[in-house]
Structures are given as C-alpha cells and as structure tokens.
Amino acid sequence: MTGDRPDRARAGAKHVALLAGVSTATVSRALNNPETVDPATLQRVRDAVAKLRYVPHGVARSLRSxxxxxxxxxxxxxxxxxxxxxxxxxxxxxxxxxxxxxxxxxxxxxxxxxxxxxxxxxxxxxxxxxxxxxxxxxxxxxxxxxxxxxxxxxxxxxxxxxxxxxxDNRAAGYEMARHLVKLGHKRFGIVSAPIDGNDRGRERGAGFRAALAEAGLSVPDSHVQYARITLAAAEEAMQRLLAAKPRPTAVLATNDVLAVGAMLACRKAGVRIPDDISITGVDNTDLGATQTPGLTSVRTPxxxxxxxxxxxxxxxxxxxxxxxxxxxxxxxxxxxxxxxxx
Structure with a gap:
C-alpha cells in the first residue's frame, strides 16, 4: 500500500467508503440500489470505485477465469x-x-x-x-x-x-462536400449532431470543412446548427438556416435523419429541393432513399x-x-x- 491509497488489486468496500467519506453500508446501497442514495453521495462513491478500480468481493476472484x-x-x-x-x-x-x-x-x-x-x-x-x-x-x-x-x-x-x-468518417464528409463544390455551390450550411462524446459527427464535420477550405470556402458559425438526432430537432435547426442571411444554397447534414428533417423544413417553407437548395446526408438509409426527391447520401458499411x-x-x-x-x-x-x- 502506498500512502493512504490501497493497492488496486486489494481494494475493498472499506477502501471505497474511506475515499468517498461514507459508510460501507452506503457503498453497498450505491452499488446495488443506487436509486436509494442521494445523487451527490452516489457520485462520490462512483468516483471512488472508478479511482480504486473496485469490483465487489467474490466477483473479482472469478472474473479472469x-x-x-x-x-x-x-x-x-x-x-x-x-x-x-x-x-x-x-x-x-x-x-x-x-x-x-x-x-x-x-x-x-x-x-x-x-x-x-x-x-x-x-x-x-x-x-x-x-x-x-x-x-x-x-x-x-x-x-x-x-x-x-x-x-x-x-x-x-x-x-x-x-x-x-x-x-473513415472524415473522408466521407470530405467527399460529400467536394461533390457540392463541384456542382458550383459557394454558400454552405451544416446541420450536425452534437459532437460531445460523438467522434463520428465531429469527424464528418471536419471532412466537410476540409473540402470547403481546399476550395477557398468556409462556413460561418451562424450557418452551423447542432441538433439531436430526431426529425423534429433537425427541422428546427434547418428553419434557422433558412432564416440566415445570406441563405445557404447547400446544406450538409452529418446523418440522414438530420438531412430528412432539413428537407421537411424546406417543404413547409416552400423552399424547393434541389431547385432552391441542395441537401445531403450520410449513411444512405431507407428514410433518405424514399424521400421525394431522394436524398443524396454516403453509403456506409x-x-x-x-x-x-x-x-x-x-x-x-x-x-x-x-x-x-x-x-x-x-x-x-x-x-x-x-x-x-x-
């Protein structure tokens, strides 16, 4: 044992209790019936469990075999x-x-x-x-x-x-943005899933920006909207892009759900796809393929x-x-x- 921290192989409930400042009974309740423990105490116990890499006695003995x-x-x-x-x-x-x-x-x-x-x-x-x-x-x-x-x-x-x-999510985003650049678009918007804890959305967005930067283009912060992966949230995000000045002529969505939500917003606003605005997705789902017009997307494996x-x-x-x-x-x-x- 070093200092007041037990060796992680010998850490027990009493060590968790000591580190969290609670009783061993509270540790037991936190692990087995967390709903009976107040949130602040539960978090202290969980932090101690994680720090000590504690696994309940009896379970640990058999875990490796x-x-x-x-x-x-x-x-x-x-x-x-x-x-x-x-x-x-x-x-x-x-x-x-x-x-x-x-x-x-x-x-x-x-x-x-x-x-x-x-x-x-x-x-x-x-x-x-x-x-x-x-x-x-x-x-x-x-x-x-x-x-x-x-x-x-x-x-x-x-x-x-x-x-x-x-x-390669970044490469997928890059290729989709290049397609729109080749069509002649210069004003872009992005509808993205939140990127906290979501490297897929972040990498696809980075790919979009890389392709635009290569063409000397960029997306202003006002033209990047984040939305939960639901049609309703995506529709609201697209409504904000439609109100932006100047309005984008092409919108890149980080997945098909967000793209279809964007299409719904355009239909309700009387904005024609693709005559007035182009929209793309990623993942090539049935949801996007069965829209009218069908959604241009990335077929992912x-x-x-x-x-x-x-x-x-x-x-x-x-x-x-x-x-x-x-x-x-x-x-x-x-x-x-x-x-x-x-």
Missing part, C-alpha cells in the same frame, strides 16, 4: 436505427458461434458508458463492442485490468493502435461493421489472430436532392 460466452455492446442510443442494424448483424454472427449479445445504451455520455462497462464486467461479460473511437481513458484501463477484449466500431482513427472496425466486429471479437476470445484495424469502404450515392445552385 470465468467464461460466460456473453459479449456486451454499448451503443449511444437505441433510437438511432443504424445502431440497431449494426447490432442485429453483430448478434446474428455471434449466435452462429455460440455467443450471446448483451445490449446497453449510454446516451452519448462517456461517464455512463464507463459505469455500464464496469457493471457488465461484474456480471461476467467476456468481451465488448463500442461505438466510436473516442472514450474515457479509464474505460481502457478497466478493460485491461480484467483482460476483456474489445473492438471499437464506426471509426478507423482509434488512438494507440486500439482494435477498430469501421470507415452498416451491416458489414457488425459482421466484422463479431469476427474479430470471437477470434480474440478463442485465441486466434485477427486484424486489429479494418477499414471498410463507403461510397457517395447520388439522388435528386442535389443540383447546381440557383
């Missing part, structure tokens, strides 16, 4: 259909190999993602699949502590060589990501070699929502 044949997938949101399609492919491929999938969502809160991972480890989950490449550094320390294989999905820019399966993630996780669990870094292709799908500027 027990195999549950369960894989945990923690996604930002169950509401976004793309994650459902990816996890469906993941589940099917895992089931073929005798593994079960456990799902959880963190609502773009990386602190909550860390807590969920800890809880699933306590319940014996063997390996993990995460969305995106940006995560709390404590997450990787926790996974390493208990020898849990993992793969990051939907991106290929994972730091420190961490295993990942996905595509939604199902392929789930398949490849399952292959990598199973290989690592079974001691077989697997490529740690897999970049899958994307392609621009041109439809009727884009045209030269008016």
């Amino acid at each position: 027990r195999r549950s044949k369960m894989v945990g997938a923690i996604v930002p949101s169950f509401d976004y259909a793309l994650y459902a399609r990816t996890t469906s492919a993941l589940q099917q491929r895992l089931a073929e190999r005798g593994y079960a999938l456990v799902l959880a969502e963190h609502h773009y809160d990386l602190e909550q993602e860390l807590q969920l991972t800890r809880q699933l480890i306590e319940h014996g989950v063997d390996a993990f699949v995460f969305v995106g490449t940006e995560h709390d550094s404590r997450l990787f320390a926790l996974l390493d502590e208990f020898g849990r294989p993992f793969v990051l999905t939907w991106g290929v820019d994972a730091p420190e060589g961490r295993p990942c399966v996905g595509f 939604i199902v392929e990501i789930g398949d490849a993630a399952a292959e990598q996780i199973v290989a690592r669990l079974e001691g077989r070699d697997a490529p740690a870094h897999l970049a899958l292709p994307f392609e621009i799908v041109l439809r009727g929502s884009t045209a030269p500027p008016p």
